[in-house]
Amino acid sequence: MSVIFVPEQLGLSLLGGVLIGAAAGGLLLVNGRVAGISGILSAATARGTKAWHWAFLAGLLAAGSGAALSGRALPAGLGAGHVMLLAVAGLLAGVGTRLSGGCTSGHGVCGLARLSPRSLVAVLTFMLAAGVTVFLERHGL
């Protein structure tokens, strides 16, 4: 293996993380809610959905729209050519997060921030499974 360090990426990833943490902390202290995105998406599309679910999701969508309108190019791997793969990936993400009760945000950011052992186990498990998946895709099979 080799390790790639791009100093600019390190700074931006840290900055992005700080913004995400501020948003999660803000939603908790102001709205009294946990920023678990798979949970909010699931609740928004189920019976008994609340307006704040859709407001939060609209904010996420608007961030992407704003970036596109300001001329930011779409990354590769998310276009029409990858629709089938992403349909399967989404289905697995939906089933898995519903069963485990969280995704990268709910378990990863909020769960770790409230020092939940359950979330730590979830994070280690999905990181390992994702790593093995990419390994098999790139080096195996």
Added chain:
Amino acid sequence: MRALVTAFGFGLLFGAGLLVSGMTDPSRVKAFLDVSGAWNPALALVMGGAVVVALPAFAYGKRLPRALLADEISLPTRTQIDARLLGGAAIFGVGWGLGGICPGPGLVMAGAGALGAGVFVLTSALGARLADWLFTAG
């Protein structure tokens, strides 16, 4: 009404963070997950930075009787570490590794007009209902 505005604002801020961080780029995500190849560890700083910032907010929030705009602070109550947690997290991990996006970045890139990201979000919502149907008694 004010709570809806702030929920939208925190969604927007969260989305901006995802865009800046690199989490919305599947090639960056896969380079982070591919420890055995040319490993790019930058994305570890996303979760790290987010947790460090959110930690005091959650520590403080746990002790507050109410939120600024809500009568209660709703925190998850489940603590059990069981097959459902492990199996679900593993299934989610396979989905994240295959697609290179998780639900947050999926929504952000759907908003940016990426067709595949929109499909990912729709099948994620469908998958949650499927899990309810398959695994929830009653």
